Amino acid sequence: MLLDTASLYFRAYFGVPDSVKAPDGTPVNAVRGLLDFIARLVQDHRPDELVACMDADWRPHWRVELIPSYKAHRVAEEAPSGAGPDEEEIPDTLSPQVPVIEAVLDAVGIARVGVAGYEADDVIGTLTARAAGPVDIVTGDRDLYQLVDDARGVRVLYPLKGVGSLQVTDEDWLRSKYGVDGRGYADLALLRGDPSDGLPGVPGIGEKTAAKLLAAYGDLAGIMAAVDDPASKLSPAQRRRLDESREYVAVAPKVVRVADDVPLPRFDPALPAAPLDPEVLDGLAARWGLGGSLDRLLSVLRG
The missing domain is CATH 1.10.150.20 (5' to 3' exonuclease, C-terminal subdomain)
Known part of the structure; x- marks a missing residue:
């Protein structure tokens, strides 16, 4: 199972009230919502392996060189021109939650893969091309429909409401739509x-x-x-x-077209039965008030 992580935490952010906060009052609705999403996905679909695919570069320069308008309207206005990668316009209370999401996934032991110069879609495309067995891609981005392949068992699970209601996108669905x-x-x-x-x-x-x-x-x-x-x-x-x-x-x-030849780092996609770093995870849970959301995920992973 490959997660288009940013797509899912954006959905969590807008789907979970910002009244869900850490003890210090910082909103953690995207963090807790994403943990709940992952718990539900693992519970319902029981993947053997799961990778949280990340946008190391949400607007790669090589794509912008070819089509300058590519995602141009989503560049934050304050981003200085020529000062490195463009900054994506992200709601003020979501941006600080992204490093928390990354730290929690790492401490739990869920593989998190992003590659400089590429979008999460490209990581997903490469992992899909390399996969020996069936692949479920979880995304709210229709661009990834291009990877659907019945012969290889590749389908897209598109969230309709949370992740409890998913549109299973296979070739029959694509042809009919x-x-x-x-x-x-x-x-x-x-x-x-x-x-x-x-x-x-x-x-x-x-x-x-x-x-x-x-x-x-x-x-x-x-x-x-x-x-x-x-x-x-x-x-x-x-x-x-x-x-x-x-x-x-x-x-x-x-x-x-998503890339299928991204140079990926080494990682272990196996779902952890126990947290990779329990001490760090306990600290994150206390600092950010992750409560039931984290408990539910850990319970599902224990199986």
């Missing part, structure tokens, strides 16, 4: 565009049109070959819009 399989989803997404990620898409090519084009021509390369084929059945408007978007179409695949 979007008309594509996992491999086709990345092409659909780059043609359609995604304002939440600053991806412009091809003007005039919406989701339904993109799905029809992929059904007719197979993939992005097939669609662009049809642009150059006078005998193809593209409408004049489609041909013109795609032709005018060649520069975007040439670079967008590298931006949209």
